[in-house]
Amino acid sequence: MNSQDLHTHSVWDDGQNTLEEMANAAVAANLDAIGFSGHSPLPYRNRWALQADRLEAYKTEARRLKKLFAAKIDIYLGIEWDVMSTFQPTGFDYVIGSVHHVTVNGTIYSADATPETVETCLKDAFHGDADASARAYFTQLPALAKIAEVDIIGHFDLPTKFNETHGFYNEESPAYTAAALEAMEALVEADKIFEINTGAISRGYRTTPYPSRKLLLELKRMGGRITINSDAHSVSGIALGFDLAKELARSCGFTERWIFDGTSFVPVGIE
Numbered sequence: 001m002n003s004q005d006l007h008t009h010s011v012w013d014d015g016q017n018t019l020e021e022m023a024n025a026a027v028a029a030n031l032d033a034i035g036f037s038g039h040s041p042l043p044y045r046n047r048w049a050l051q052a053d054r055l056e057a058y059k060t061e062a063r064r065l066k067k068l069f070a071a072k073i074d075i076y077l078g079i080e081w082d083v084m085s086t087f088q089p090t091g092f093d094y095v096i097g098s099v100h101h102v103t104v105n106g107t108i109y110s111a112d113a114t115p116e117t118v119e120t121c122l123k124d125a126f127h128g129d130a131d132a133s134a135r136a137y138f139t140q141l142p143a144l145a146k147i148a149e150v151d152i153i154g155h156f157d158l159p160t161k162f163n164e165t166h167g168f169y170n171e172e173s174p175a176y177t178a179a180a181l182e183a184m185e186a187l188v189e190a191d192k193i194f195e196i197n198t199g200a201i202s203r204g205y206r207t208t209p210y211p212s213r214k215l216l217l218e219l220k221r222m223g224g225r226i227t228i229n230s231d232a233h234s235v236s237g238i239a240l241g242f243d244l245a246k247e248l249a250r251s252c253g254f255t256e257r258w259i260f261d262g263t264s265f266v267p268v269g270i271e
Contacts (some may be wrong), residue, residue, distance in 0.1 A: 198241030199231025
């Protein structure tokens with residue numbers, strides 16, 4: 001039960017492998033549990049989220065695999081619920097809440113799709129003001145505090161995805177820090193769990209997980225809770241970087257992480 005990965009994607013949304021292939025990879029990685037967390041349907045045309053008319057089929061397939069793999073691994077049905085989604089995320093074992101966009105004057109900009117899309121967003125929507133862009137992202141996160149079904153906050157500082165190579169955001173800026181901590185405080189007050197997310201490492205964009213060490217130290221100071229997920233979009237990403245994530249958590253003073261036991265989230269030590 002202690003070894004699990006609850007943030008994964010598949011061909012049902014923007015991943016590269018089937019749910020069954022992801023489950024087999026989790027078994028091969030000696031995990032006790034895997035959670036499927038497809039991107040929730042969105043109210044505009046896109047190629048990366050679950051389509052609304054396929055949501056029930058996604059649930060059915062996950063439940064089929066839960067039975068098929070019962071002797072090998074626990075499988076949980078989750079969803080990565082985007083703040084732009086227009087339905088209540090009910091009927092899932094757990095829910096990850098995330099922000100992936102900023103909207104300016106009716107135009108939707110991706111916060112992390114590619115370096116080019118981030119650059120376009122900064123230039124066209126914010127006239128090069130990265131602090132304003134960061135605030136537009138972080139001010140959306142407290143909405144997740146009001147969604148009772150949301151258990152986990154996904155990749156809290158997602159806009160920094162390409163910072164190691166492109167330096168789009170000054171993470172030491174007082175304005176950036178203030179926006180991030182304001183959002184964090186609202187989510188901690190709502191008792192949401194923050195994931196340490198290694199997804200950008202597996203895809204070669206970062207050498208460290210989200211959130212940054214600086215923000216994790218603040219999260220610890222606020223009494224926040226953590227879990228560790230891979231955000232895997234392929235079988236090769238399952239549980240990747242978990243040792244690094246645990247080391248980071250310990251160095252920030254965390255002694256426990258929260259895992260799903262099939263009914264609720266419970267604390268376990270960081271081994």
